[in-house]
Amino acid sequence: ASSTAEATDQGPAEELRLGYFANVTHAPALVGLQEGLLQDALGDTKLSTEVFNAGPAAIEALSAGAIDATYIGPNPSINTFIQSRGESARIVAGAATGGAALVVRDGITSARDLEGKTLATPQLGNTQDVALRGWLKAQGFQTDTSGGGDVTITPTENAQTFQLFKDGQLDGAWLPEPWVSRLVVDAGAKVLVDEADEWPDGEFPTTVLLVRKEFLDQHPETVSKLLAGHEASVKWIADNAGTAASVINAQIAADTGKPLADAVIARALEHVTYSVDPHADTFSTLVENGVAAGTQKEGSIEGLFDLRLLNAQLATSGGTKISAAGLGEE
Amino acid sequence: MRADTTASADDLRSLEAGLDNLQTTTDAGAGRFRTFWSSVLPPVIFVVLLIAAWQLYIVIADPRPDKAPSPADVLGALTYAWDTGRLQEAVLTSLERGILGFVIAIIIGTPIGLLLAEVRPIRRAVGPIISGLQVLPSVAWVPAAIIWFGLTDATAYFVILMGAIPSIVNGLISGVDQVPPQLRRVGTVLGASKWQLATSVILPAALPGYFAGLKQGWAFSWRSLMAAEIITSGGTIGFGLGTMLQQTRDLADLAGVLATIVVILGIGILIELAFFGPIERRMLRGRGLLLSGGTR
Amino acid sequence: MRADTTASADDLRSLEAGLDNLQTTTDAGAGRFRTFWSSVLPPVIFVVLLIAAWQLYIVIADPRPDKAPSPADVLGALTYAWDTGRLQEAVLTSLERGILGFVIAIIIGTPIGLLLAEVRPIRRAVGPIISGLQVLPSVAWVPAAIIWFGLTDATAYFVILMGAIPSIVNGLISGVDQVPPQLRRVGTVLGASKWQLATSVILPAALPGYFAGLKQGWAFSWRSLMAAEIITSGGTIGFGLGTMLQQTRDLADLAGVLATIVVILGIGILIELAFFGPIERRMLRGRGLLLSGGTR
Amino acid sequence: MTTARIDSPAPALSTAPAVRIDGVSKRFGAGPVVLDDISLDFAPGEFVCLLGASGCGKSTLLNLIAGLDRPTAGRIETPAEGSAVMFQESALMPWLSARKNVELALRLRGVPRARRRDEALGLLDTVNLADAADKRPHELSGGMRQRVALARALAQDRPVLLMDEPFAALDAITRDLLHEELERVWRTTGRTIVFVTHNVREAARLGQRVVLLGSRPGRVVNEWRIERTEGRRIESPEVAALSVEITDELRKEIRRNAR
Amino acid sequence: MTTARIDSPAPALSTAPAVRIDGVSKRFGAGPVVLDDISLDFAPGEFVCLLGASGCGKSTLLNLIAGLDRPTAGRIETPAEGSAVMFQESALMPWLSARKNVELALRLRGVPRARRRDEALGLLDTVNLADAADKRPHELSGGMRQRVALARALAQDRPVLLMDEPFAALDAITRDLLHEELERVWRTTGRTIVFVTHNVREAARLGQRVVLLGSRPGRVVNEWRIERTEGRRIESPEVAALSVEITDELRKEIRRNAR
Numbered sequence A: 001a002s003s004t005a006e007a008t009d010q011g012p013a014e015e016l017r018l019g020y021f022a023n024v025t026h027a028p029a030l031v032g033l034q035e036g037l038l039q040d041a042l043g044d045t046k047l048s049t050e051v052f053n054a055g056p057a058a059i060e061a062l063s064a065g066a067i068d069a070t071y072i073g074p075n076p077s078i079n080t081f082i083q084s085r086g087e088s089a090r091i092v093a094g095a096a097t098g099g100a101a102l103v104v105r106d107g108i109t110s111a112r113d114l115e116g117k118t119l120a121t122p123q124l125g126n127t128q129d130v131a132l133r134g135w136l137k138a139q140g141f142q143t144d145t146s147g148g149g150d151v152t153i154t155p156t157e158n159a160q161t162f163q164l165f166k167d168g169q170l171d172g173a174w175l176p177e178p179w180v181s182r183l184v185v186d187a188g189a190k191v192l193v194d195e196a197d198e199w200p201d202g203e204f205p206t207t208v209l210l211v212r213k214e215f216l217d218q219h220p221e222t223v224s225k226l227l228a229g230h231e232a233s234v235k236w237i238a239d240n241a242g243t244a245a246s247v248i249n250a251q252i253a254a255d256t257g258k259p260l261a262d263a264v265i266a267r268a269l270e271h272v273t274y275s276v277d278p279h280a281d282t283f284s285t286l287v288e289n290g291v292a293a294g295t296q297k298e299g300s301i302e303g304l305f306d307l308r309l310l311n312a313q314l315a316t317s318g319g320t321k322i323s324a325a326g327l328g329e330e
Numbered sequence B, C: 001m002r003a004d005t006t007a008s009a010d011d012l013r014s015l016e017a018g019l020d021n022l023q024t025t026t027d028a029g030a031g032r033f034r035t036f037w038s039s040v041l042p043p044v045i046f047v048v049l050l051i052a053a054w055q056l057y058i059v060i061a062d063p064r065p066d067k068a069p070s071p072a073d074v075l076g077a078l079t080y081a082w083d084t085g086r087l088q089e090a091v092l093t094s095l096e097r098g099i100l101g102f103v104i105a106i107i108i109g110t111p112i113g114l115l116l117a118e119v120r121p122i123r124r125a126v127g128p129i130i131s132g133l134q135v136l137p138s139v140a141w142v143p144a145a146i147i148w149f150g151l152t153d154a155t156a157y158f159v160i161l162m163g164a165i166p167s168i169v170n171g172l173i174s175g176v177d178q179v180p181p182q183l184r185r186v187g188t189v190l191g192a193s194k195w196q197l198a199t200s201v202i203l204p205a206a207l208p209g210y211f212a213g214l215k216q217g218w219a220f221s222w223r224s225l226m227a228a229e230i231i232t233s234g235g236t237i238g239f240g241l242g243t244m245l246q247q248t249r250d251l252a253d254l255a256g257v258l259a260t261i262v263v264i265l266g267i268g269i270l271i272e273l274a275f276f277g278p279i280e281r282r283m284l285r286g287r288g289l290l291l292s293g294g295t296r
Numbered sequence D, E: 001m002t003t004a005r006i007d008s009p010a011p012a013l014s015t016a017p018a019v020r021i022d023g024v025s026k027r028f029g030a031g032p033v034v035l036d037d038i039s040l041d042f043a044p045g046e047f048v049c050l051l052g053a054s055g056c057g058k059s060t061l062l063n064l065i066a067g068l069d070r071p072t073a074g075r076i077e078t079p080a081e082g083s084a085v086m087f088q089e090s091a092l093m094p095w096l097s098a099r100k101n102v103e104l105a106l107r108l109r110g111v112p113r114a115r116r117r118d119e120a121l122g123l124l125d126t127v128n129l130a131d132a133a134d135k136r137p138h139e140l141s142g143g144m145r146q147r148v149a150l151a152r153a154l155a156q157d158r159p160v161l162l163m164d165e166p167f168a169a170l171d172a173i174t175r176d177l178l179h180e181e182l183e184r185v186w187r188t189t190g191r192t193i194v195f196v197t198h199n200v201r202e203a204a205r206l207g208q209r210v211v212l213l214g215s216r217p218g219r220v221v222n223e224w225r226i227e228r229t230e231g232r233r234i235e236s237p238e239v240a241a242l243s244v245e246i247t248d249e250l251r252k253e254i255r256r257n258a259r
């Protein structure tokens, strides 16, 4: 584990390759690109981007060295950190919190009604998948990762889930935005559980900014600039609540060829909060939930966070220092 | 000189017996056990060496475990999957699907093959299409099948059928084609009716080709199934080996991925060795088509 | 009666000439054109009938167009993909990858095959492993390859190589095995050195088997590539036919899916017909291994 | 011996011929004429050898007699029961033992199941193969296989036995033995045998009558009758003398095709 | 004719033998003894036929002489240049034309490229195949293929020619012709020829000397020398007489193996 000796600072990188999803929960990336905030902050470093549909693909790209940083959910971040024994990546900032919910079809009004039903999640072991498994367990249901148990959980790609739900082949799904809103607005689904209700203060991480460890070691200056752009984006969203929806939608349309319906994006934005705080204190719970759900190997996430650059950034801009909750550098 | 010109019947008998003895050598299949060892041992040693080299690399280079897990990690992933029961479930589900799909493919493919082999005009028209379908990767059917059948088992079965049926049909056709015309003529000369000709001569004679087609059909079934399971994970589709592969990938669990690959490979080899191998060897040996010994 | 007992040399010459004439029949390959038509026309008619039946079904049953598009819809999807340039791009990308991967597989597989064919101990140890790898669906490598190489072209190439190399190696081995031992002995008797024996006798004699291996290797390359492209769509991986298939599926565009399947099938048949077919036929005909006529 | 030998040089016209070939011609599709106006009568119990160079149409003529093909012109009359045929390759079913191969012929002839086994063993014994009854064809030598094929042909119990170069693929020692075997069978069963070969000595050794066919098109060129057929061996001087005569004629025919 | 014929019944002991086989035995692995203490001398220019039943070890002995295998015991002396070999199957390279097949032998002998073509055509002409020089093996009849194989063997230009049943797979007419062809070649080139066969008449027709091998184990059983070898044909009475004698001896050998 020590063979990859501490790489030294090599100054600013020529290029930063950034990954993100064309999703409302990744709005800081979308806005940063659409408004040019990220490139402005990076200066001479060229920004190139890559759009992913799911966490694993982004992690694989990061591991293979095809990208340097990516917006991603907390669980895939935990996963790669544990699998690589801390050698793959670091979380350098938070991006979004909230914006996930269990939506179900008409007629299901309580947890009791879920017995024998089939629910979807975006991906085995992703943030929502773990949340659903944890929640079901708390409700006294048995589940397992191979589709057995009292409630069947079937990890299914979001677009497919939408289709299957409309066709009546699924009874519900624990999804991130904007899919919650799409199911609610376009498919008549009802929110049974808002994930925010499951966490103290209603705050839980949905998206974080993850950087390849090697890149972080070699080009801290570039990562710093990226963080500046990221912070600017988050700030921009807070400051432009009126136009944020259309800017986000413009980038989504550019990446996927299809904008979201106005009602969908409006509803989605109501449920997501954007912040640079990764809520490090919740990560131990996330790991416990993952291990309990059987989607996570046991392992230490000590060192997952490297918030030094972010805190330095915040110090200059007058923000409050963010804690790594003992899981890394501050 | 003229004395023994007309060999008496007895004389002829003893001469023929002598010649028969000289011309047939009954080499006993001794050393079967030795052949077994000499054919099984070297690859086993090779695999062990390979694993040792792998372990050595891990110890010396100490690479990131999520990019290059050690043999022990893979074994651990395997036992973990076994302990949680996921492995057993995946193997059973996949085998059940594979075998059921294969059986359906046989039931559908055999009559089609017979029809094509025996009715010229149909064969001319349909034969090239079937051969063409063999060229099409059956994985290409997966997206269409998902649209038609959703993420259900029907998709898996459809893809298996599209993969296996052309092989079985073509195997039967080439089996019938390879029936020596001499045998057909003997059948006719012996006074066989059309039906007797088919059941007593052509079908048994076509068996080796048919069986080769079945074997290939199974390989295609298994391949197609894995592809279908990987691509269609989700929905109401059951949990098979392909799904397991996809899930371990999603968890960035390379040890689990490699463990699953080992299981898929193992099942492939096992079915080949334990099912098709003995049947084929018996059939070929019964017809003298198998050279004794040999490396295969 | 004793007069011509000692046939003069001239006498012998004319006798032999007569016998040679009687025993060699030079049946001209006339009617090639006719064979072409009688082998191409029936399947074409069959396909046309199939399309007509499909269209008729659409007209009569009027099913949901997203579940059963009409032939015209599929044609429309095809021309649309052509007009937007996506079709050309996908075909070119996939073909480039397939061919490049196949060439790399040949370059890697050929020396391995030669080594295994000629060096007994290595063959004993490694041969069964290579055969075993042939049983493993190469699609099973996709998840591992993605973890190693991410969603890049390297993944596609890796999967192609894992699919094609075992076929090529096994083809070469079985080609060398099928070299009649008589030919080797003739080579030795003629005084060939080890090198001359290999280049002048064994390699040319093993060519048909090797070529069959190449053909199968190509089929595996193409299959594996399609599987890899479907599964790994996204990332920096180029836009190939598999990606196109996956994208049309994501758009629930069944007409587009079917159009892409038709293109994949068409390319498979084309390469078989236009590349492997003629080379193989020429090689086999040159060795008298091809029965003139016949349906294949 | 219950033979029905005809020692007179001309066939006894009082009995109807077993096979009558009357002005038979044959061409395949648009190809050249293979057989041209052939007329031959084979008397019951006669042993006829058809001799000719490669491709002269011997097999074609035999197939016509066997009813496996139809002549382009002319008529062929054969016994109603049809004829048994033996080919150059034994054409045994490779998945059946020697006995089962013979039993197949019995079954297709309609012999009831209960009697088949014994009858098959009896027939295999006539060709000295009772010991090898349970062996598969690939476990038998070439000569043994042809003897099984002979037993199978006898199992058909037809008055005419057609043989298309049955011994051509055998080694010389085995062939000589099978000549003696075949002669014995012929004498004990009294079958009409039509035997195709391009071995002049074989024809002179076996036949009561040797018919030489010319090539391109196949026509009857000449015919020889042997009066004393008992006690012949392939080295016998009378066989040698006849061979020289036939060989000369045959070589003339071959030379005709030199250009 | 520049022949080196030896008409005396015993080989001229004044000249050293072309091939000397001295107490040779052979067994394969742990199998039974195939050849048992065989001693034979072949004089230069001699035409020797090795005769024996199937599996008696004829091919094994020939392979030993050719140097393709080594004896278990005993010594074999052959000319330093080695020997040319012809097999039952012509074993022509199927991808090369008749001429190229012969040229391959010339190339491997070291003949410079410029001379190969003419020399190959000349050799093909000796076997009357100049017209078929550009045909591939599969376009040739069996007899033509064996003649190409003969031309190829001659191209090796070795003093000894070993032939393992070269004509066994041919039809009788072709075989008779090739006997005459081979005799002509022998007389014009003066090679030492060792010819393996199980056809008694073939041996009696071709050989100056016929060596009969017994079976299990292979031993020299008897030997015949023919004094007048010119003008023989396979129907000649002297060939027939010798055949009868050899056949009787051979049959005795075979009967010995009846149980």
Ligand SMILES: Nc1ncnc2c1ncn2[C@@H]1O[C@H](COP(=O)(O)OP(=O)(O)OP(=O)(O)O)[C@@H](O)[C@H]1O
Residues within 6 Å of the ligand: C025, D028, D031, D034, D052, D053, D054, D055, D056, D057, D058, D059, D060, D061, D198
């Ligand atoms: N089914 C067929 N279609 C076309 N031509 C044929 C067919 N069968 C035979 N011939 C031709 O008819 C001629 C005679 O063939 P046949 O087999 O009867 O000769 P054969 O005398 O038996 O020769 P061999 O001694 O080589 O067996 C040959 O020129 C052959 O090419």
Ligand SMILES: Nc1ncnc2c1ncn2[C@@H]1O[C@H](COP(=O)(O)OP(=O)(O)OP(=O)(O)O)[C@@H](O)[C@H]1O
Residues within 6 Å of the ligand: B025, E028, E031, E034, E052, E053, E054, E055, E056, E057, E058, E059, E060, E061, E198
């Ligand atoms: N490579 C080998 N390994 C083991 N046994 C062998 C080998 N080659 C030949 N034999 C055995 O040696 C004996 C003699 O074989 P060989 O081929 O020399 O006989 P042959 O006289 O040439 O027979 P044929 O006339 O059938 O060609 C046979 O019993 C055969 O089984």
Ligand SMILES: [Mg+2]
Residues within 6 Å of the ligand: D058, D059, D060, D164
């Ligand atoms: Mg014939």
Ligand SMILES: [Mg+2]
Residues within 6 Å of the ligand: E058, E059, E060, E164
């Ligand atoms: Mg031999």
